Amino acid sequence: MPTAGPRVLLRKMRDIMGERITAQARLDKIVSLIAANMVAEVCSIYLTRAGGWLELFATEGLNKSAVHTTRLKMGEGIVGDVALHGRALNLADAPTHPSFSYKPETGEDPYQSMLGVPITRGGRTLGVVAVQNRTHRLYDEEEVEALHTIAMLLAEMVVSGSLGELGEIDAGPRRDRPWRGQGVSFCEGIAVGRAVLHEPRVKIEKLIADDVNHERQRLDRAVAELREAIDAMLAAEDSVITGETRDVLETYRMFADDRGWLLKLREAVFTGLTAEAAVERVQNDMRARMARQTDSPLLDRLHDLDDLANRLLRHLAGRGVTSAQESLPSDAILFARSMGPAELLDYDRSKLKGLVLEEGSPTSHVAIVARALDIPLVGRVSSVIEQVEPGDWVIADGDTADIHIRPTHEVREAYRHKLALRAQRQATFAAQRLQPAVTTDGQRIRLMMNAGLKSDLPHLAETGAEGIGLFRTELQFMISSDMPRLGDLVGLYGAVLDAAGDDRVVFRTLDLGGDKVLPYVKTPTEENPAMGWRAIRVTLDRPALLRYQIRALLKAANGRDLDLMFPMVAEVDEFRQARVLVDREMDRLVRVGGIPPRKIRVGTMLEVPALAFQLPSLLAHTDFISVGSNDLAQFLFASDRGNPRLGNRYDVLSPPMLNCLKLIADQARGRGIPVTVCGEMAGRPVEAMALIGLGFRSLSMAPASVGPVKQMVLALDSSRVEALMDELLRGTAHSLREQLKQFAINERVPV
Numbered sequence: 001m002p003t004a005g006p007r008v009l010l011r012k013m014r015d016i017m018g019e020r021i022t023a024q025a026r027l028d029k030i031v032s033l034i035a036a037n038m039v040a041e042v043c044s045i046y047l048t049r050a051g052g053w054l055e056l057f058a059t060e061g062l063n064k065s066a067v068h069t070t071r072l073k074m075g076e077g078i079v080g081d082v083a084l085h086g087r088a089l090n091l092a093d094a095p096t097h098p099s100f101s102y103k104p105e106t107g108e109d110p111y112q113s114m115l116g117v118p119i120t121r122g123g124r125t126l127g128v129v130a131v132q133n134r135t136h137r138l139y140d141e142e143e144v145e146a147l148h149t150i151a152m153l154l155a156e157m158v159v160s161g162s163l164g165e166l167g168e169i170d171a172g173p174r175r176d177r178p179w180r181g182q183g184v185s186f187c188e189g190i191a192v193g194r195a196v197l198h199e200p201r202v203k204i205e206k207l208i209a210d211d212v213n214h215e216r217q218r219l220d221r222a223v224a225e226l227r228e229a230i231d232a233m234l235a236a237e238d239s240v241i242t243g244e245t246r247d248v249l250e251t252y253r254m255f256a257d258d259r260g261w262l263l264k265l266r267e268a269v270f271t272g273l274t275a276e277a278a279v280e281r282v283q284n285d286m287r288a289r290m291a292r293q294t295d296s297p298l299l300d301r302l303h304d305l306d307d308l309a310n311r312l313l314r315h316l317a318g319r320g321v322t323s324a325q326e327s328l329p330s331d332a333i334l335f336a337r338s339m340g341p342a343e344l345l346d347y348d349r350s351k352l353k354g355l356v357l358e359e360g361s362p363t364s365h366v367a368i369v370a371r372a373l374d375i376p377l378v379g380r381v382s383s384v385i386e387q388v389e390p391g392d393w394v395i396a397d398g399d400t401a402d403i404h405i406r407p408t409h410e411v412r413e414a415y416r417h418k419l420a421l422r423a424q425r426q427a428t429f430a431a432q433r434l435q436p437a438v439t440t441d442g443q444r445i446r447l448m449m450n451a452g453l454k455s456d457l458p459h460l461a462e463t464g465a466e467g468i469g470l471f472r473t474e475l476q477f478m479i480s481s482d483m484p485r486l487g488d489l490v491g492l493y494g495a496v497l498d499a500a501g502d503d504r505v506v507f508r509t510l511d512l513g514g515d516k517v518l519p520y521v522k523t524p525t526e527e528n529p530a531m532g533w534r535a536i537r538v539t540l541d542r543p544a545l546l547r548y549q550i551r552a553l554l555k556a557a558n559g560r561d562l563d564l565m566f567p568m569v570a571e572v573d574e575f576r577q578a579r580v581l582v583d584r585e586m587d588r589l590v591r592v593g594g595i596p597p598r599k600i601r602v603g604t605m606l607e608v609p610a611l612a613f614q615l616p617s618l619l620a621h622t623d624f625i626s627v628g629s630n631d632l633a634q635f636l637f638a639s640d641r642g643n644p645r646l647g648n649r650y651d652v653l654s655p656p657m658l659n660c661l662k663l664i665a666d667q668a669r670g671r672g673i674p675v676t677v678c679g680e681m682a683g684r685p686v687e688a689m690a691l692i693g694l695g696f697r698s699l700s701m702a703p704a705s706v707g708p709v710k711q712m713v714l715a716l717d718s719s720r721v722e723a724l725m726d727e728l729l730r731g732t733a734h735s736l737r738e739q740l741k742q743f744a745i746n747e748r749v750p751v
């Protein structure tokens with residue numbers, strides 16, 4: 001039973017949609033048209049009402065008196081089943097289907113076969129359109145496709161409000177209602193502002209094509225452009241893209257070449273849709289499949305395909321891939337599924353007030369950059385992108401990890417209050433700014449801050465941090481489009497030393513690789529980039545880069561003290577080789593008549609577990625150690641720090657990690673070698689308290705953490721936490737967090 005041609009059907013649909021008739025008359029005409037076109041005895045449209053009901057809105061073939069009377073619960077009957085699961089059912093013998101439910105008032109007894117298709121938009125079910133026949137038959141692929149296309153047009157009618165006179169159609173959470181989500185806090189602080197999508201959505205203005213050929217050409221051109229864009233990103237060795245992003249792009253390219261996907265798009269255009277509507281039509285199918293998937297690699301692939309469809313829509317609309325190049329509101333809160341640090345740095349920081357991610361992890365570099373920029377960041381807020389519209393008012397609470405989209409007046413008021421309290425707390429921190437961090441039993445704790453950009457420098461004075469314990473030099477390289485010139489580096493490093501005055505600054509040499517990539521440095525594709533050719537490994541293989549940087553540092557010191565350290569050192573020999581390069585640059589400086597630093601201290605990050613097992617010899621060579629707990633935990637637990645699925649799997653506050661840290665603290669203290677912890681755990685009060693209990697007396701953290709950590713230190717008796725740690729470290733608990741928090745409560749230590 002073939003359809004009379006999808007194009008004819010769409011043309012007639014367009015005519016009906018343009019007629020000046022009532023909404024009910026329009027729906028009545030549509031069901032008659034579909035029934036006639038698909039040679040079906042019945043065509044019915046059910047739409048959702050408040051409370052999860054599906055109401056019969058129009059029918060051809062069933063009793064007209066059942067219209068606006070027959071109602072089904074979500075999940076009830078075949079129609080309810082289609083709505084609930086958001087997928088089509090094609091049944092030759094509907095009455096034997098387990099979900100079949102008989103509604104006598106509709107008079108549907110004689111019908112055997114049924115095809116029901118959900119009417120969906122943005123992952124929400126708005127209703128169902130169904131056709132029925134007397135005979136036993138399965139509807140063919142062309143008929144199923146046609147009904148899907150009609151369902152899309154009906155969805156458009158519902159969301160555009162053109163059925164408004166028939167009462168409110170309720171599809172569960174609506175985008176004009178407040179929405180609240182909960183994620184995980186990656187950077188504290190509260191942001192109030194307007195939503196911006198990192199990858200903007202394209203609004204489809206026109207669904208039905210005027211000229212099918214023209215639309216086919218537009219689609220082909222956009223697909224070609226999309227392929228070119230992906231190829232350009234992947235191109236050659238000098239790509240900015242590495243690691244996971246590269247994998248994603250490779251997947252994109254695979255899909256972009258996937259004949260099945262392209263065929264589906266072409267078929268949708270052939271039915272008479274515009275190119276944009278065709279992309280959305282195929283995307284709807286994918287979203288329906290996504291909604292049915294739970295936790296599987298297939299879901300990732302579908303997400304990728306969904307992203308690719310969004311990219312294709314942007315090509316059709318001639319828009320850029322991200323919002324970084326577009327004009328932002330002055331109080332932008334950025335929403336993304338996931339993001340790399342370089343992408344975040346692409347944005348105008350003066351306008352960026354907050355960041356919300358569906359994925360991410362607290363020690364991923366995008367989180368570290370957000371912390372460096374002091375941008376509140378809430379990660380792992382599930383399906384938030386689906387809920388938010390660009391321009392929506394948003395409150396992103398990085399303290400409690402709550403996201404409020406379109407908040408009510410009451411929530412806004414509550415936040416006004418909260419912001420005032422926060423300001424008071426900040427004022428307390430500011431008042432304690434110049435007070436030394438000394439525990440109640442007289443232990444002096446040195447609190448420094450992490451930095452990486454010139455814009456971080458004012459935080460030194462604002463927070464009272466005693467210098468910079470970790471200056472991530474790669475950030476400056478990442479925000480430049482070309483290799484920074486020597487003079488610029490000297491200027492930056494000099495300004496950092498000026499800002500710190502007599503306080504210490506520890507410059508870490510370039511830590512590239514993994515998710516930190518430079519547009520102008522060749523980076524090969526790697527299977528495990530976090531464990532690949534990165535950091536010291538790159539700079540030892542390409543010593544010119546390291547020497548260039550050391551030269552800038554020596555020059556910037558200009559007779560002052562200089563502290564520098566190397567990232568990702570795995571063995572003492574690597575440290576010695578890097579140190580030789582420093583000595584060579586020192587010799588060169590003296591040779592050319594430059595002023596050497598008054599004192600130079602060369603240290604190392606300790607973030608690869610292997611180095612912890614070479615401490616006796618390392619301590620004989622290094623001037624100081626800085627523990628990078630982010631990577632140390634990643635490699636100790638063999639658990640990717642950027643993988644959201646592993647984010648909660650292991651706790652740094654657990655015997656294996658803390659025993660490893662204690663080994664480092666004890667041995668460094670035994671040899672009189674200064675040791676600092678500069679990973680993210682140093683900036684969280686409970687963790688910082690545990691570190692003090694292990695014997696660490698120097699911590700370096702994001703600027704916003706200095707106040708809260710100092711407050712904790714001022715109330716802490718270090719001998720008591722040391723005794724507690726000795727006891728806890730002997731256990732085998734998965735996490736010691738609760739015991740440490742309870743200790744803090746008992747001791748009245750604010751954490």
Ligand code: PEP
Nearest residue numbers: 607628629630631678679
């Ligand atoms: C660390 O690994 O803990 C660290 C401080 O370095 P980064 O986070 O920059 O890798």
Ligand code: MG
Nearest residue numbers: 607628630631
């Ligand atoms: Mg590291």
